[in-house]
Every structure is written in structure tokens, then in C-alpha cells.
Amino acid sequence: MSTQHNLLCVDDESGILKSLIRALRNEHFNVLTASNSGEALQLLSENAVQVVLVDQHMPDIDGLNLIKKIKAQYPTIVPVILSGLVDMEYVLAAINRVDVQRFLAKPWHDEELKTVLRQCFIYYDLAQSNVALNDLVSQQKKQLENLTALLKGQG
Amino acid sequence: MSEKDLIAENKALMNALSRERKARKLAESLLEERAVELFLANRELEKTIKTLKSSNLQLLQSEKMASVGQLAAGVAHEINNPVGFISSNLGTLRDYIEDVRQVIDAQKFSIKMGIECTDAKRYVEINAKVIADLNALIDKIDIDFLMVDINDLLDESIDGVNRIRRIVADLLDFSRINSADYKNTDINALLDKTLSMAWNELKYKTEVNRDFGELPAVYCNDGKMAQVFLNLLLNASHAIEERGSITITTRHIGDDISIMIADSGEGIPKNIISNIFDPFFTTKNVREGTGLGLHIVRSVIEAHQGTISVDSQVGQGTSFIILLPVTGLDP
Numbered sequence: 298m299s300t301q302h303n304l305l306c307v308d309d310e311s312g313i314l315k316s317l318i319r320a321l322r323n324e325h326f327n328v329l330t331a332s333n334s335g336e337a338l339q340l341l342s343e344n345a346v347q348v349v350l351v352d353q354h355m356p357d358i359d360g361l362n363l364i365k366k367i368k369a370q371y372p373t374i375v376p377v378i379l380s381g382l383v384d385m386e387y388v389l390a391a392i393n394r395v396d397v398q399r400f401l402a403k404p405w406h407d408e409e410l411k412t413v414l415r416q417c418f419i420y421y422d423l424a425q426s427n428v429a430l431n432d433l434v435s436q437q438k439k440q441l442e443n444l445t446a447l448l449k450g451q452g
Numbered sequence: 453m454s455e456k457d458l459i460a461e462n463k464a465l466m467n468a469l470s471r472e473r474k475a476r477k478l479a480e481s482l483l484e485e486r487a488v489e490l491f492l493a494n495r496e497l498e499k500t501i502k503t504l505k506s507s508n509l510q511l512l513q514s515e516k517m518a519s520v521g522q523l524a525a526g527v528a529h530e531i532n533n534p535v536g537f538i539s540s541n542l543g544t545l546r547d548y549i550e551d552v553r554q555v556i557d558a559q560k561f562s563i564k565m566g567i568e569c570t571d572a573k574r575y576v577e578i579n580a581k582v583i584a585d586l587n588a589l590i591d592k593i594d595i596d597f598l599m600v601d602i603n604d605l606l607d608e609s610i611d612g613v614n615r616i617r618r619i620v621a622d623l624l625d626f627s628r629i630n631s632a633d634y635k636n637t638d639i640n641a642l643l644d645k646t647l648s649m650a651w652n653e654l655k656y657k658t659e660v661n662r663d664f665g666e667l668p669a670v671y672c673n674d675g676k677m678a679q680v681f682l683n684l685l686l687n688a689s690h691a692i693e694e695r696g697s698i699t700i701t702t703r704h705i706g707d708d709i710s711i712m713i714a715d716s717g718e719g720i721p722k723n724i725i726s727n728i729f730d731p732f733f734t735t736k737n738v739r740e741g742t743g744l745g746l747h748i749v750r751s752v753i754e755a756h757q758g759t760i761s762v763d764s765q766v767g768q769g770t771s772f773i774i775l776l777p778v779t780g781l782d783p
Contacts, residue, residue: 312608316537319544319605354529381532403536407543 302326302418303344307337307363308352308379313403317350320407326418334358334366341371347421348414350401353380353387361387361395368396373424375417379403530619530732530743534612541609548602551593558586619744636669637677639709639776640702646681647700654689654698658715661699667709668778676752683745684713684772691717691770707778708758714771720764728762 304326306317314330321328329344331337334357340346349367353360364376378391381403391397398420399413562582569575647660654660688698696716703710720728727733729750734743753760757777764770 310533310537312537312612313533315604315608316540316544319601320540322544381529381536403532404539405536407540410540 300345302348303329303346304348304350304414304418305329305331305337305340305344305346306350307331307334307355307360309333309355309357310352313352313379317410320410321414324411324414326414334363337363338366338370341367341374346371346374348375348377348417350377350379350414353378353382361391361397364395364397373421375421377401377413377417379405527619531616534615538609538612541605545602545605548598548605551598552595554589555586555593555595558582558589562586633675634671634673637672637674639667639670639672639677639711640664642674642678643681643700643702643711646678646685649678650682650685650689653686657692657695658689659695659697661697663699663701665701665703667702667704670709670776670778672756672776673752676755680749680752680774681711681713683749687745688713688715688717688770691715691719693718696769704778705775708775709778711774711776712771714769716769719766719768719770720762721766725762725764 302325304321306314306328307330308314308317309332311332314332318328318330326348329340329346331340333355337349337351341349349364351360351363355363358366360378360380364378367374368376375398376395377399378397379401380387383400383402388400391400398417401410401413562579565578565582566575569578643662643664647654647662685698692698692715698716699712699714701710701712701714724733724735729746730743731747732743733747750760753774753776759775761773762770763773
């Protein structure tokens with residue numbers, strides 16, 4: 298997988314976005330930021346984004362609903378929630394209903410954040426290469442079938 | 453009348469008298485019994501009242517605890533945002549300082565060598581290498597960006613700390629409402645004092661009209677009341693986009709006084725007007741408001757057994773009307 302890795306962070310608070318850009322400045326992925334759902338969807342349409350890090354609580358939309366919206370358009374994107382209030386019910390809904398990959402609490406630990414995001418990109422790449430390999434297998438299976446048929450015809 | 457008759461009459465009278473005595477005794481003993489019953493019933497009632505009072509207190513306390521719980525959840529959310537970016541920023545700052553330290557160490561080495569090296573040719577040789585290394589280091593860590601970003605990082609973090617400070621101060625104010633100093637207060641004078649406190653905020657875009665009626669002294673907590681007026685005045689000023697007016701009207705009506713603070717600002721939309729007194733409800737962005745202002749206002753007014761109501765037209769303005777009993781509440 299040699300494609301450029303892009304992370305999109307969505308939070309209505311600029312202080313959070315800026316601190317994320319700083320914390321992730323030496324990572325092997327680009328960091329894009331959006332402060333509302335409109336900006337987020339715009340950036341997603343312009344860039345190939347693999348992982349989204351979404352604030353739980355924003356004035357224009359709830360984090361889970363934004364992820365639902367994003368997943369509907371970009372089903373392969375790996376979503377992570379960053380939440381100021383870790384409430385059991387919400388975490389369960391996030392994981393079970395919206396298929397959120399990871400759940401981070403504010404205040405977060407930078408090292409934990411980096412590890413989680415790296416793992417998310419690895420997960421994305423693995424899922425993609427899995428799809429590619431499956432394609433290859435089914436292609437090769439077809440070729441094999443063709444060859445077998447050819448051999449049978451000759452025999 | 454014959455003697456016999458007299459004796460008979462006397463006997464009858466004596467009988468009547470003894471009957472009456474008996475009856476009175478009976479009545480007295482009945483009365484006494486009643487009194488004892490009444491006394492016991494009274495004691496029972498007093499006990500019931502005591503129980504009622506204490507369960508009422510417990511009820512109030514649990515209601516207070518419920519609102520504290522609600523506040524705590526909101527506060528956790530409000531505070532975790534700034535704590536999140538401040539702690540991350542501090543971690544980054546430590547890395548930045550490590551980079552800056554490397555540059556300083558390289559420069560220190562260069563200076564030390566300049567002082568200690570006596571062989572000019574050798575000095576030029578080594579110095580060229582030191583400078584090349586230093587330049588490479590400066591390029592690698594992008595020191596120009598670093599120096600600018602350190603400033604931004606500190607500014608943003610200080611903003612965050614101030615936000616936390618404000619949230620905590622608002623909370624403390626909120627919790628102190630019940631245990632404060634009450635005294636007879638001239639509300640008009642207090643309004644003037646508050647106006648001068650808020651003047652810096654108001655003077656650029658608002659014309660303030662004072663329509664003060666004669667008011668009796670009001671028994672209240674003047675510090676808290678000043679905070680109420682301040683919150684309302686600042687809200688009024690925030691509601692005004694460019695230029696507008698704020699009108700303050702006070703009147704003495706029966707056992708109450710009324711204070712109206714009206715602005716010509718943008719008004720409050722109908723769909724949110726019922727939420728404006730809820731804790732952490734705010735239309736301002738996170739840097740400007742905690743969403744506790746009007747909640748505290750209402751709590752203070754209610755602690756004084758007063759009422760506050762709001763009337764608003766989008767595009768025309770908003771009026772807050774406070775009614776306070778002159779006697780106030782004995783704490």
C-alpha cells in the first residue's frame with residue numbers, strides 16, 4: 298500500500314485541532330482538520346482519507362451521526378471517537394451501532410492517541426489488501442478454470 | 453309557706469345542688485381528660501411537623517444534589533476539552549524545548565571552541581563543520597516554525613486555562629448562593645455600580661437609558677444581586693450586533709419591586725427561549741460563554757423568593773423582568 302495516508306480530525310474547538318496537529322506532526326500520515334460537518338464532508342470529497350477522528354459533541358451534529366453519514370458515503374473509512382464525556386451507554390452505542398473502531402477520552406494521552414491512529418491505518422491497509430488479495434484469488438481461480446477447460450478440450 | 457313545705461323545698465334544693473356538683477365534677481373530669489387528649493394530640497402534631505420539616509429539607513437537599521450531579525456531568529465535559537489540548541500542548545512543548553536545547557548546545561560548543569582553540573587554521577576547519585552541522589540541525593527541526601508555534605501553543609493553552617478558571621469560578625458562585633450576606637440594599641444604586649463595572653463592555657455599542665423609580669430598601673444579598681445585573685447587562689450587550697440601546701427600568705409595585713433590563717438586540721428565537729435558563733445552554737462559542745450565566749441568575753433570584761421572566765422578539769430585542777419581594781428572604 299503506497300497510497301498517501303490521510304487523517305481527518307473533526308472538532309468544533311480550534312484549540313483541540315491545533316494541539317492534534319502538533320501532537321501528530323511527526324507521524325507518517327497527513328493531518329487534515331475540519332471544525333464542522335460541512336467542512337468535513339467537503340474535505341472527504343477532495344482527499345482520499347482513510348481514518349477519521351471525530352469529536353463526540355459538536356453544535357451542528359453529534360459525532361456518531363456524523364460518522365454514520367461518512368460511513369454511508371465512504372464505507373471503508375475507519376472511524377475513531379474522541380469524547381469529553383465517557384458515558385457507558387454512549388460508548389456501547391458507538392461500538393455496537395455505528396461500528397466505531399476506537400474510542401478515546403478527552404483529555405487524551407498523546408502516545409496512546411498515536412498508537413491508536415497507527416493501528417487504524419494498519420487496519421485500513423490490511424482490510425484493503427485483503428480485498429485486493431481476494432480479487433486476485435478469484436481472478437486466478439477463473440484463469441485456472443479456463444486453463445482446466447482448455448486442457449480437457451485438448452485431452 | 454308551712455314549715456313542712458320549706459323543708460321539702462330545702463331538700464329539693466339540696467338534691468339539685470348535689471346533682472349539680474356531681475355534674476360539674478363529671479364535667480371537670482371530662483374536661484381534664486379532653487385537655488390531656490388535646491395535649492397529646494398537639495404533641496403528636498408537633499412531632500409530625502418536625503418530621504415533615506426534616507423530610508422537606510432532605511428533599512431539597514436531594515434536589516440540590518441532583519442538580520449538582522447534572523452540573524458535574526456538564527462541567528466534566530466543558531473542562532475536559534481545554535484540559536485535553538493543554539496537556540497535549542505541554543507534551544509537544546517538551547519535545548520542542550528538547551529541539552531548541554540541541555541548537556543551544558551546538559552554539560555553546562561553537563562559542564567554547566572559539567575561545568579555547570588557539571590554532572587559527574584548525575579553528576576555521578572545525579568551525580566550518582560546526583556551522584554546517586548547526587545549519588543542518590536548524591533545518592531539520594525547522595526552528596523558525598518552532599519559535600512561532602511555541603508562542604501560539606502558549607497563547608492557546610493560556611486561553612484554555614482561563615476558560616477552566618472561569619468555569620470553576622462560576623461554579624463556586626453557584627454553590628455559594630445559599631450562604632451569603634443579606635442586607636438592606638438600594639437597588640438603584642447597585643444598578644449604577646454594576647453599570648460602571650460593565651461600562652468598558654457597553655460603551656462602544658450601546659446607549660444606556662436609566663428609568664429608575666423610587667424604591668424602598670430591599671433585603672437581599674447585594675453581591676449576588678450585582679452579579680445578576682452584570683450577567684444580564686453583558687448578555688444584553690452581546691445581543692447587540694453593532695449599535696443599540698439598553699433600557700433599565702425600576703418600579704415599586706405593592707410588596708414587590710420590579711427591575712426590567714431591555715435591549716434592542718437580535719432577540720431569542722422561539723424554539724430555544726425555554727432553554728435559556730438551563731445549565732450549560734449557550735449560543736456563544738466556547739471561548740465566550742460557559743452557559744452558566746442565566747442559570748445562576750435564576751438561582752439567585754429564586755433564592756430571594758423572586759421571579760424572573762423573559763420576553764423576546766427576534767430582530768427587535770429582549771427584556772428580562774425581575775420581581776423581588778421587598779422583605780426578601782431571611783437566610
